[in-house]
Amino acid sequence: MNGALVLLIGSIWGSSFLFIKILTPTVGPMVLVHLRLLIASLFLAPFFIRKRHLINFKNQLVPIILLALFNAILPFYLFSVASLQLTASTLAILNGFTPLFTFILSVLWLKSDYQFIQLLGIVLGITGLYVFVGYDSLNFFLLPVFLCLLATSMYAFGTNYLSILKNLEPTYIATMTLLTGALLTSPVLFINTGYSFEWSIELLVLLFLIGAMCTGLAYVCYVLLIRRAGPVVTSTTLLVVPIFGMIWANIFLQESITITMILGCILIIGGVSLTNFYSKKE
Numbered sequence: 001m002n003g004a005l006v007l008l009i010g011s012i013w014g015s016s017f018l019f020i021k022i023l024t025p026t027v028g029p030m031v032l033v034h035l036r037l038l039i040a041s042l043f044l045a046p047f048f049i050r051k052r053h054l055i056n057f058k059n060q061l062v063p064i065i066l067l068a069l070f071n072a073i074l075p076f077y078l079f080s081v082a083s084l085q086l087t088a089s090t091l092a093i094l095n096g097f098t099p100l101f102t103f104i105l106s107v108l109w110l111k112s113d114y115q116f117i118q119l120l121g122i123v124l125g126i127t128g129l130y131v132f133v134g135y136d137s138l139n140f141f142l143l144p145v146f147l148c149l150l151a152t153s154m155y156a157f158g159t160n161y162l163s164i165l166k167n168l169e170p171t172y173i174a175t176m177t178l179l180t181g182a183l184l185t186s187p188v189l190f191i192n193t194g195y196s197f198e199w200s201i202e203l204l205v206l207l208f209l210i211g212a213m214c215t216g217l218a219y220v221c222y223v224l225l226i227r228r229a230g231p232v233v234t235s236t237t238l239l240v241v242p243i244f245g246m247i248w249a250n251i252f253l254q255e256s257i258t259i260t261m262i263l264g265c266i267l268i269i270g271g272v273s274l275t276n277f278y279s280k281k282e
Helices: 001-012 016-029 029-048 057-082 087-096 098-107 116-133 143-163 170-184 203-227 231-235 239-253 259-277
Strands: none
Touching: 001 203, 001 239, 016 029, 016 087, 016 239, 029 057, 029 170, 057 087, 057 143, 057 170, 087 098, 087 116, 087 143, 087 239, 098 116, 098 143, 098 231, 098 239, 116 143, 116 239, 116 259, 143 203, 143 231, 143 239, 170 203, 203 231, 231 239, 239 259
16 A cells, blocks of 8 residues: 555656746746645645644644645745756756655654665665666756755655654645645735736646645645655655656657666665665654
């Protein structure tokens, strides 16, 4: 079951960097973040928010705001800004450092049990990402690279923090995090360009997909997996994202698949397998 969730999340997030590259120049980084969160929360709220959830909302406000900031708003924004200078492939490989940061933080902060083979699996997976993307396709600019690594460290914090919130329902906390993020970013409509009535139908469809699917549905599945398998195992889903990105590009854009990409996929799958197979329940 955990493996199926990893594949589902990876398949959905595999398209997100493509959407970010297309949408950010037109919509703007902060407006894109707000719309992702707004669409995701409106998509999820009817299914997962009930009156009984709101009774103790005041007591849950601090963790929800922390998650909204560090697991959604800030990393979404940093990756969107970085996408203006980096290729989607570079964004993907930098995003793949999240499992390593999650592992380190889990051990240092939560004192989680681990085996050395798990760390080896994560390193093997990141090596696979490098082989998969290829050196020639990487565009390195110091500031946007730093922004991406900062974003992945925030994801690592958010993933570990989610794992200790045992008293909150996963679907509820995921939905409220996204809804709170949408509310916190709503002032952007008054200090930025805001919404436009001149956006094309194609752009609106992409906004819906990145909001409802890549942000809403994927985030709920991600939180569920954290509760089932712990933060380290869950974070390895980000290693399989480029694989699905390659598959979608081949199906919809007829982009070629090379031997090097296949070799990278094998290394990534091997790394994820080691991390998952030898993991202990956290």
